Amino acid sequence: MTSVSANRAVLAAQDLQRRFPLLQLVALVALFVWGIVGLPAFATRPSIDSMLVLASFLGIAAVGQTIVILIGGIDLSIPNVITAGNLLTTLLGGKHWSFGEIVAAILGGAVVVGAANGFLAHHFRVPALIITLGSGSVVVGAVLAGTHASVYGSVPGWFTHFVSPASTVAGLHIPQVVLLWIVITLVVGVVMHLTGIGRRLYATGANERAAELSLVKTELVWVGAFAASAVFAATAGILLGAWSGTGEQAIGDPYLFLTIAAVIVGGTSLIGARGDYWRTVLGSLILIVLTTNLVGHSYSEATQQIILGLIILAAVGTYGRDRALRDRV
Amino acid sequence: MASQSLTLPFVGAAWRDRILDGLRDNTYVFALVLTVALIIANTAVLPAFASWSQVPSELGTLAPFALAAMASTPAILSGGGGIDLSIAPLMGLVNIILVTGLLSHGLGNPAIAVPLLLLLGGVIGAVNGVLVGVLRYPPVIATLAVYFVLGGIDLRLAPDPVSTNPNWTNQLASTLWHVPGTIFTVGVVLLLWFFFRRTAYYGALFAVGDDDVAAFASGVNASVVRIVAYTLGGVLAAVAGIALTGTIQSADVTVWPFYVLIALAAVALGGTALTGGRGGFLGPALGATCVYLIQNLLSALGIDVFYVQVAFGAVLLVAVVGGAFLGRTAQRPRGAG
Numbered sequence: 001m002t003s004v005s006a007n008r009a010v011l012a013a014q015d016l017q018r019r020f021p022l023l024q025l026v027a028l029v030a031l032f033v034w035g036i037v038g039l040p041a042f043a044t045r046p047s048i049d050s051m052l053v054l055a056s057f058l059g060i061a062a063v064g065q066t067i068v069i070l071i072g073g074i075d076l077s078i079p080n081v082i083t084a085g086n087l088l089t090t091l092l093g094g095k096h097w098s099f100g101e102i103v104a105a106i107l108g109g110a111v112v113v114g115a116a117n118g119f120l121a122h123h124f125r126v127p128a129l130i131i132t133l134g135s136g137s138v139v140v141g142a143v144l145a146g147t148h149a150s151v152y153g154s155v156p157g158w159f160t161h162f163v164s165p166a167s168t169v170a171g172l173h174i175p176q177v178v179l180l181w182i183v184i185t186l187v188v189g190v191v192m193h194l195t196g197i198g199r200r201l202y203a204t205g206a207n208e209r210a211a212e213l214s215l216v217k218t219e220l221v222w223v224g225a226f227a228a229s230a231v232f233a234a235t236a237g238i239l240l241g242a243w244s245g246t247g248e249q250a251i252g253d254p255y256l257f258l259t260i261a262a263v264i265v266g267g268t269s270l271i272g273a274r275g276d277y278w279r280t281v282l283g284s285l286i287l288i289v290l291t292t293n294l295v296g297h298s299y300s301e302a303t304q305q306i307i308l309g310l311i312i313l314a315a316v317g318t319y320g321r322d323r324a325l326r327d328r329v
Numbered sequence: 330m331a332s333q334s335l336t337l338p339f340v341g342a343a344w345r346d347r348i349l350d351g352l353r354d355n356t357y358v359f360a361l362v363l364t365v366a367l368i369i370a371n372t373a374v375l376p377a378f379a380s381w382s383q384v385p386s387e388l389g390t391l392a393p394f395a396l397a398a399m400a401s402t403p404a405i406l407s408g409g410g411g412i413d414l415s416i417a418p419l420m421g422l423v424n425i426i427l428v429t430g431l432l433s434h435g436l437g438n439p440a441i442a443v444p445l446l447l448l449l450g451g452v453i454g455a456v457n458g459v460l461v462g463v464l465r466y467p468p469v470i471a472t473l474a475v476y477f478v479l480g481g482i483d484l485r486l487a488p489d490p491v492s493t494n495p496n497w498t499n500q501l502a503s504t505l506w507h508v509p510g511t512i513f514t515v516g517v518v519l520l521l522w523f524f525f526r527r528t529a530y531y532g533a534l535f536a537v538g539d540d541d542v543a544a545f546a547s548g549v550n551a552s553v554v555r556i557v558a559y560t561l562g563g564v565l566a567a568v569a570g571i572a573l574t575g576t577i578q579s580a581d582v583t584v585w586p587f588y589v590l591i592a593l594a595a596v597a598l599g600g601t602a603l604t605g606g607r608g609g610f611l612g613p614a615l616g617a618t619c620v621y622l623i624q625n626l627l628s629a630l631g632i633d634v635f636y637v638q639v640a641f642g643a644v645l646l647v648a649v650v651g652g653a654f655l656g657r658t659a660q661r662p663r664g665a666g
Binding site: 120124125131133135136137139140141142144260261271301304305307316317321324325326329 | 639645
């Protein structure tokens with residue numbers, strides 16, 4: 001009898017976890033407390049501000065990864081688009097393009113690349129993994145060749161200030177880029193949960209055939225989702241241009257697996273249609289607070305990676321496993 | 330095929346169908362044609378490319394590519410979204426342990442080192458296999474976690490490059506007993522693959538890869554099949570790590586990241602479906618050869634290294650979209666919808 005009630009408690013906990021990222025919240029709070037206890041300057045304003053700025057780079061880069069994973073895809077071109085956006089921002093800035101022109105050009109290019117990703121993957125039924133691997137290689141190769149890998153250039157002073165942890169919004173002590181992240185989070189949340197676009201997205205991810213029969217144009221959903229992914233990656237690239245001040249050839253590289261890790265740790269399932277961007281926000285914060293703790297305790301990068309791997313296993317073990325074959329017959 | 334008489338009642342069309350069917354059934358043909366064309370192009374640009382003194386070292390550089398691609402294959406064949414992202418960091422681990430742990434401590438004798446390293450690869454592959462096959466982790470996540478753990482261990486063991494004294498692995502990247510050493514790495518693996526195709530496990534692997542639920546319902550132990558598949562991948566990654574040591578002659582933690590995505594690209598370029606249940610080892614080996622030859626050709630032409638990335642991505646896109654296009658033309662007349 002006790003095992004039955006124990007089972008029932010486990011099921012109730014699993015149900016709660018499915019609807020609300022409880023474990024992630026607990027983990028974030030625990031990591032934060034660990035930081036306060038273990039590191040003297042952890043809870044000071046500069047430290048919190050810089051954690052938020054770093055989390056906003058990761059969070060903005062991972063918007064698209066969340067969306068494409070929700071429809072059952074994956075986007076490996078994100079690091080390449082970030083690098084391309086970063087290089088073009090500083091290079092064109094150095095050529096005295098206006099900031100508006102730069103952003104329009106980069107985001108316009110990103111829409112084209114992302115839409116092509118979504119179309120090719122959906123129309124020809126090729127795994128998105130391979131399409132985005134190929135297109136990412138073309139994009140970053142073309143930008144590096146076109147710019148001769150020049151890392152020289154400049155960004156406007158106000159833009160450097162925009163991503164600075166010390167910046168303020170209307171007197172409030174909140175970095176401006178973090179405000180941008182909050183706005184993006186709200187807009188993405190509204191679009192995904194309160195509009196037809198969001199319902200089409202989840203319908204496509206849950207069962208593409210059923211969605212198609214309900215007159216959802218799934219190809220359009222794929223094109224739109226991957227275009228959005230590229231746009232957010234390019235945005236992260238532009239912001240990182242301001243952060244670094246110069247172009248960097250490899251600035252996007254860590255974001256290949258970090259964006260996927262943020263989505264997974266947040267609790268969005270790779271199976272599709274289960275999860276949302278709020279969870280990725282939590283996932284990004286968890287990863288950044290964890291890294292800050294590890295760096296603060298002067299763990300090497302090697303140890304950080306090992307711990308990240310184990311955390312992914314632990315996190316997914318609690319909610320993200322596939323169903324047993326015997327239950328699928 | 331049924332489609333010939335139904336939709337295309339002409340002899341010429343029947344031939345066209347036969348050719349298309351041939352392409353469909355032998356998905357590596359595109360990579361094979363591209364390989365031959367690239368060999369010709371490479372030789373035309375740089376006649377020394379095909380000279381006997383060059384070939385063994387060229388094959389030695391190619392070997393880690395080809396083996397990384399082949400090591401990635403069993404996981405993909407086993408279906409269920411099967412993929413192994415940890416192949417490249419495992420290659421790195423084998424490379425580092427061979428150089429810093431074995432060769433420098435008198436354990437470098439191949440009779441000791443090779444079995445030890447293959448065992449290591451197999452054990453780590455089996456961990457992946459248990460995570461996927463028994464604990465039911467999605468393969469991308471399980472192997473991504475192992476990727477991070479192995480990558481961290483690699484960085485820990487060899488934060489700085491360590492070069493090695495002259496040793497036997499060098500012969501794998503040059504000549505051994507008067508033949509290219511690659512014959513003893515890639516050649517042996519390909520040979521074993523052809524024997525492997527006659528085993529009962531081969532049938533089970535493809536049954537699970539094609540439709541795991543149906544295979545399970547027919548009494549195939551899908552968990553064991555998947556564990557063995559990932560274990561095989563790990564063993565092959567160890568061979569790849571040994572071949573890598575042969576060509577770089579050092580323990581270098583900055584080298585393996587290069588193989589992470591290239592290996593997957595080579596598998597796709599070789600015509601192996603990433604959805605599982607179709608393909609073999611020849612395709613990935615040929616795909617890897619294409620990648621290597623494209624690089625070689627463009628650098629021989631003195632073309633900016635960044636265009637290599639462009640060309641490589643474009644070829645990959647053309648190959649997979651072309652392959653998928655062939656697959657679509659096949660399915661329609663058969664009424665699959």
